[in-house]
Amino acid sequence: MTIKKKLTIFIPLVISIISMSLGAFFVWFLFNNEFNSASRNLQSVSMLKAESINNYIDDSENYVANLGASSVFRDLLKSLRGSSDYSVKKNLADTRINRILSTNSSLSGLDLIDTEGVILDSNDKTSIGKNVSNQEYFIEARKKTYIKEAYNLVSTPINDDATGKFLGIAVTRLSPGYIEKFATDIGVGSSGEVFLINRAGYFLTASRYLGSSVVLTKQISTDNTKACFDPNGQTQKTGFGRVFFFNDYRGVPSIGTNAYISQTDWCLITKYDKGEFYAPIYLLIEITIVGVIISAIFTIIVLELLSSRFVSAITKLQKGVEVIENGNLEYKLSMTRTDEIGDLSRSFDKMIMSLKESRAAIDTKVAEQTEEIRRKSDETKRQQMAILNILEDVEAEKNKASQERDKINIIVQSIGDGVVVLDSKMNIILVNRKAIEISGYSSSDEILSKGFNKVFRFASESDPKVPKNDFITKALTEGVNTEMTSRTVLTRKDDTTIAVSDSCAPLKDKNGSIIGCVVVFRDVTKERAIDRMKTEFISLASHQLRTPLTAIKWLLEMLLGGDAGTLTSSQTEYIKNISLSNERMIALVNSLLNISRIESGRLSVEPMPTKLPELVTNTIKEVQSKANEKKIEIRFEADPNLPTVNIDPKLIGEVYLNLLTNSVNYTGTGGVVRVVIGMNSTQIVSQVIDNGIGIPENQKNRVFERFFRADNAVKFRPDGTGLGLYLIKEIVEASGGNMWFESTEGKGSTFYFSIPISGSLPKKGEISLT
Amino acid sequence: MNKILFIEDDIPTGNVYKDKFSKNYDVLWATTGIDGVSFAVRQKPEIIILDLMLGGDLNGFDVLRELKLHAETQKIPVIVLTNLEAQEAAVKEAGAVECFIKTNTSIDKIEDVIQKYLK
Numbered sequence: 001m002t003i004k005k006k007l008t009i010f011i012p013l014v015i016s017i018i019s020m021s022l023g024a025f026f027v028w029f030l031f032n033n034e035f036n037s038a039s040r041n042l043q044s045v046s047m048l049k050a051e052s053i054n055n056y057i058d059d060s061e062n063y064v065a066n067l068g069a070s071s072v073f074r075d076l077l078k079s080l081r082g083s084s085d086y087s088v089k090k091n092l093a094d095t096r097i098n099r100i101l102s103t104n105s106s107l108s109g110l111d112l113i114d115t116e117g118v119i120l121d122s123n124d125k126t127s128i129g130k131n132v133s134n135q136e137y138f139i140e141a142r143k144k145t146y147i148k149e150a151y152n153l154v155s156t157p158i159n160d161d162a163t164g165k166f167l168g169i170a171v172t173r174l175s176p177g178y179i180e181k182f183a184t185d186i187g188v189g190s191s192g193e194v195f196l197i198n199r200a201g202y203f204l205t206a207s208r209y210l211g212s213s214v215v216l217t218k219q220i221s222t223d224n225t226k227a228c229f230d231p232n233g234q235t236q237k238t239g240f241g242r243v244f245f246f247n248d249y250r251g252v253p254s255i256g257t258n259a260y261i262s263q264t265d266w267c268l269i270t271k272y273d274k275g276e277f278y279a280p281i282y283l284l285i286e287i288t289i290v291g292v293i294i295s296a297i298f299t300i301i302v303l304e305l306l307s308s309r310f311v312s313a314i315t316k317l318q319k320g321v322e323v324i325e326n327g328n329l330e331y332k333l334s335m336t337r338t339d340e341i342g343d344l345s346r347s348f349d350k351m352i353m354s355l356k357e358s359r360a361a362i363d364t365k366v367a368e369q370t371e372e373i374r375r376k377s378d379e380t381k382r383q384q385m386a387i388l389n390i391l392e393d394v395e396a397e398k399n400k401a402s403q404e405r406d407k408i409n410i411i412v413q414s415i416g417d418g419v420v421v422l423d424s425k426m427n428i429i430l431v432n433r434k435a436i437e438i439s440g441y442s443s444s445d446e447i448l449s450k451g452f453n454k455v456f457r458f459a460s461e462s463d464p465k466v467p468k469n470d471f472i473t474k475a476l477t478e479g480v481n482t483e484m485t486s487r488t489v490l491t492r493k494d495d496t497t498i499a500v501s502d503s504c505a506p507l508k509d510k511n512g513s514i515i516g517c518v519v520v521f522r523d524v525t526k527e528r529a530i531d532r533m534k535t536e537f538i539s540l541a542s543h544q545l546r547t548p549l550t551a552i553k554w555l556l557e558m559l560l561g562g563d564a565g566t567l568t569s570s571q572t573e574y575i576k577n578i579s580l581s582n583e584r585m586i587a588l589v590n591s592l593l594n595i596s597r598i599e600s601g602r603l604s605v606e607p608m609p610t611k612l613p614e615l616v617t618n619t620i621k622e623v624q625s626k627a628n629e630k631k632i633e634i635r636f637e638a639d640p641n642l643p644t645v646n647i648d649p650k651l652i653g654e655v656y657l658n659l660l661t662n663s664v665n666y667t668g669t670g671g672v673v674r675v676v677i678g679m680n681s682t683q684i685v686s687q688v689i690d691n692g693i694g695i696p697e698n699q700k701n702r703v704f705e706r707f708f709r710a711d712n713a714v715k716f717r718p719d720g721t722g723l724g725l726y727l728i729k730e731i732v733e734a735s736g737g738n739m740w741f742e743s744t745e746g747k748g749s750t751f752y753f754s755i756p757i758s759g760s761l762p763k764k765g766e767i768s769l770t
Numbered sequence: 771m772n773k774i775l776f777i778e779d780d781i782p783t784g785n786v787y788k789d790k791f792s793k794n795y796d797v798l799w800a801t802t803g804i805d806g807v808s809f810a811v812r813q814k815p816e817i818i819i820l821d822l823m824l825g826g827d828l829n830g831f832d833v834l835r836e837l838k839l840h841a842e843t844q845k846i847p848v849i850v851l852t853n854l855e856a857q858e859a860a861v862k863e864a865g866a867v868e869c870f871i872k873t874n875t876s877i878d879k880i881e882d883v884i885q886k887y888l889k
Contacts, residue, residue, distance in 0.1 A: 482839075501835070539854065543823055546853035550872040551782035557877050558790055586873040593855055604856070 646759025
């Protein structure tokens with residue numbers, strides 16, 4: 001709602017309400033006033049009138065009483081009718097009556113009545129002689145003064161002054177209309193009237209509105225008249241009633257009061273029309289209403305004008321604000337009014353100015369901040385990049401470390417011995433697969449949760465139930481590598497025990513303090529196989545066979561060495577022979593062992609980088625003395641580009657030895673044995689060439705057979721097991737090479753064997769060559 | 771005289787040792803591993819000649835290990851003389867300094883080796 005509307009509705013409304021309230025108040029006030037004054041008026045009139053009526057009645061009574069007491073009348077009443085006395089007296093009475101009536105305007109008639117009720121005298125001569133004994137005014141007046149209403153009669157007893165004897169009654173008639181005076185001379189407003197009624201409700205005086213015809217003819221009963229005669233009412237008690245509103249005998253709403261004339265049991269009604277009473281009040285109400293309306297209209301008009309002016313000013317402000325809201329800070333209201341709105345507009349303009357300024361300041365600030373933010377953002381980006389780089393590096397390092405860890409883990413896991421890494425408190429840090437396997441568990445979780453002592457129950461074989469971990473504690477405390485004492489067993493998860501060999505090496509940090517240890521152990525059940533070997537035929541056999549041969553060999557040696565004294569030449573001869581046979585036996589046992597090993601696949605090949613020329617040279621040394629005996633020359637040539645090759649030197653050495661020995665053995669005096677080593681792209685080929693007895697053509701195919709000796713060989717040299725070539729061929733083949741020969745009987749032989757340049761593959765065997 | 775301890779359960783062989791070496795050395799001879807170890811610990815020979823195939827609770831390997839565990843015997847060079855095949859690697863790993871096959875080694879050679887290690 002606009003201001004205008006607001007103003008033009010609310011303010012007039014408020015004013016109207018106020019005015020009406022005031023008006024209502026005034027009306028009420030006036031009403032009260034009016035009522036009070038009306039009441040006073042009415043009541044005073046009522047009282048006055050009642051008073052005057054009472055006075056009049058009293059006066060009348062008195063007067064008549066006086067009259068009654070007059071001697072004249074008394075005399076008349078005393079005198080007897082028909083006597084002369086009587087007529088005199090009557091004349092006197094006449095005179096008196098005339099005199100009274102002429103002097104009292106209020107009286108219009110006078111009667112004298114005797115005790116019988118006969119009118120003895122009156123101003124109305126016609127009534128003389130009438131009997132009025134039945135009249136009330138006669139009957140009542142015998143006792144006291146009686147006022148007969150409406151007839152305006154006042155009758156009074158006349159008593160003898162000396163005796164008090166009732167003589168008669170004097171009756172006076174009041175001038176008619178006297179009382180009417182009261183009725184008309186009212187002073188109670190323009191519609192007011194005053195009248196008398198008797199108890200029965202008959203008008204005793206004329207009604208202003210209905211005329212005098214109502215006297216003693218119309219009977220009325222109104223609230224007012226009722227109140228007057230109400231035995232409990234105020235009027236009966238005090239003689240004067242309240243002022244109140246009632247409907248009069250016409251039915252017209254009136255305001256009036258009553259007064260009681262007790263002497264005559266009359267009621268004096270004083271009233272006037274309610275309308276007349278209310279007239280000023282109604283007037284005031286009208287005025288008020290009109291005034292309200294006028295003031296409301298006036299106010300509306302005024303407000304219209306005022307508000308228009310203000311509202312337009314405000315609208316102007318509002319428009320200004322809108323413009324500025326839209327961003328145009330150049331706008332100025334520039335109102336020239338001097339009132340508050342003008343002030344406001346000037347303040348507004350000032351505000352806009354400062355707003356502009358601050359806006360400019362803000363813009364600058366914002367630009368600065370933006371720049372700052374951009375800078376910071378760039379910096380942050382750079383830092384982010386740097387951090388990312390670092391993170392990447394860290395990630396890479398982590399990966400490397402983790403890879404290293406994985407590598408180490410793989411290595412540790414793949415170690416063929418059980419490895420358990422402990423910290424200085426003997427908590428298990430790492431356990432590898434073999435350790436799990438050996439100890440009989442199935443997973444590292446099982447072990448890690450149990451703790452070292454529960455899992456790895458090392459003990460001495462003699463006391464398997466008593467845990468013995470000194471080798472570990474020693475490593476941890478003294479920092480030395482240790483091994484378990486005596487025969488050690490490990491009790492596995494299933495409570496079986498196995499023989500283990502083990503050691504413990506302390507772990508030290510870079511300061512040299514002990515931070516833990518590495519326990520390495522292996523199942524040496526195999527190594528303890530020596531005991532097994534006791535039951536193994538070949539080992540047993542070879543060992544059993546060799547043992548006595550050893551004693552024989554050495555004793556013979558000692559004999560020959562003179563340890564038991566000097567020997568004769570024949571003793572020496574015998575012993576030499578024995579020795580030879582012994583050696584043969586030894587050789588045989590050796591060969592048998594070798595063969596059995598080769599045949600059982602238990603020969604081990606342990607390749608290592610070997611310089612073949614060196615190997616050959618050493619081998620040649622071994623046969624050199626024998627060669628020298630037979631004056632055989634041994635020559636050696638090797639390709640200068642020969643690489644170091646991975647071969648088992650024991651095995652290949654044996655090959656060279658065997659070939660050289662054969663060559664030396666089966667070549668005659670002054671022969672030549674040559675060793676040649678050459679190579680091609682894939683193989684190293686060695687040749688042992690001799691000019692010895694050669695191999696018969698028809699026996700060449702049996703040369704590599706076990707125990708085979710060619711006929712010419714047997715003849716040339718009775719000794720020989722026939723196992724050598726078989727053996728070395730097996731060796732060469734086991735080493736990844738091949739063996740073959742060329743030979744001409746009587747001319748010589750060349751034995752070839754090849755070894756791959758890549759070397760021999762390692763072969764795990766239980767035994768190596770003997 | 772240098773003490774040499776021979777741990778050998780074969781009597782004839784042991785007698786040979788005794789005969790051969792008593793002249794020039796103080797020869798100790800134990801026929802079981804246990805005796806061997808206790809001799810070694812108590813007598814602290816300069817050299818120990820050890821056979822592998824011993825009877826009793828300890829075989830040659832066990833003896834070797836024992837010897838290496840005891841401070842008194844740790845440093846004594848142990849030469850294994852055995853008739854068992856292919857033990858060289860194992861015995862050397864177990865701490866022996868040399869390994870020879872008896873039937874393939876002359877007694878003089880043995881003496882040479884002893885001499886070598888006495889130095």
